[in-house]
Amino acid sequence: DTAVSQTPKYLVTQMGNDKSIKCEQNLGHDTMYWYKQDSKKFLKIMFSYNNKELIINETVPNRFSPKSPDKAHLNLHINSLELGDSAVYFCASSYNSNQPQHFGDGTRLSIL
Amino acid sequence: AQKITQTQPGMFVQEKEAVTLDCTYDTSDPSYGLFWYKQPSSGEMIFLIYQGSYDQQNATEGRYSLNFQKARKSANLVISASQLGDSAMYFCAMRERASKIIFGSGTRLSIRP
Numbered sequence: 357d358t359a360v361s362q363t364p365k366y367l368v369t370q371m372g373n374d375k376s377i378k379c380e381q382n383l384g385h386d387t388m389y390w391y392k393q394d395s396k397k398f399l400k401i402m403f404s405y406n407n408k409e410l411i412i413n414e415t416v417p418n419r420f421s422p423k424s425p426d427k428a429h430l431n432l433h434i435n436s437l438e439l440g441d442s443a444v445y446f447c448a449s450s451y452n453s454n455q456p457q458h459f460g461d462g463t464r465l466s467i468l
Numbered sequence: 469a470q471k472i473t474q475t476q477p478g479m480f481v482q483e484k485e486a487v488t489l490d491c492t493y494d495t496s497d498p499s500y501g502l503f504w505y506k507q508p509s510s511g512e513m514i515f516l517i518y519q520g521s522y523d524q525q526n527a528t529e530g531r532y533s534l535n536f537q538k539a540r541k542s543a544n545l546v547i548s549a550s551q552l553g554d555s556a557m558y559f560c561a562m563r564e565r566a567s568k569i570i571f572g573s574g575t576r577l578s579i580r581p
Contacts, residue, residue, distance in 0.1 A: 459513035
């Protein structure tokens with residue numbers, strides 16, 4: 357009965373590779389988000405989708421491409437991975453922007 | 469400019485004492501929301517409490533309360549009767565229009581037995 361689930365939990369890969377992180381929520385929420393948390397624990401929003409439509413894109417390199425096949429899923433694809441992409445990536449969802457966000461457990465991405 | 473400021477990078481508190489975690493914010497939008505999240509060492513983000521800018525009363529959730537001072541633009545989190553399990557990172561966040569959520573840099577709270 358996991359509310360927001362993201363896979364994989366850990367991702368270790370070489371620089372230059374392409375990888376995807378999947379996120380699914382079973383809460384019936386309309387809005388989903390991707391966040392990046394760096395090594396200093398600073399949490400920054402990357403993208404926000406509402407009912408499959410992109411509403412926030414926070415100056416993220418275009419190597420990052422979110423895809424929302426339906427409002428319960430928001431996947432993140434990253435091309436040509438760089439060392440600076442190493443971080444924990446969190447997916448989250450909420451009923452709308454006024455409501456609290458429910459977070460997934462995070463995906464720790466490590467670039468070798 | 470920083471929109472959410474948490475001035476305490478780390479705090480140590482004795483078990484059972486109350487603790488206040490500071491958060492100040494900056495916005496010109498009359499409609500906004502303020503959130504507090506807890507991140508234990510296991511890494512998950514846990515929602516604690518929410519305060520809307522038009523809410524007349526301070527939000528409370530169990531041992532958590534939000535000391536909302538609108539004129540001072542502060543939204544401090546108060547944890548009463550702290551427990552060892554309260555040791556974690558605590559993030560203050562603000563929602564402005566267009567769904568944008570901004571997080572503060574966090575405060576690492578350590579509870580001493």
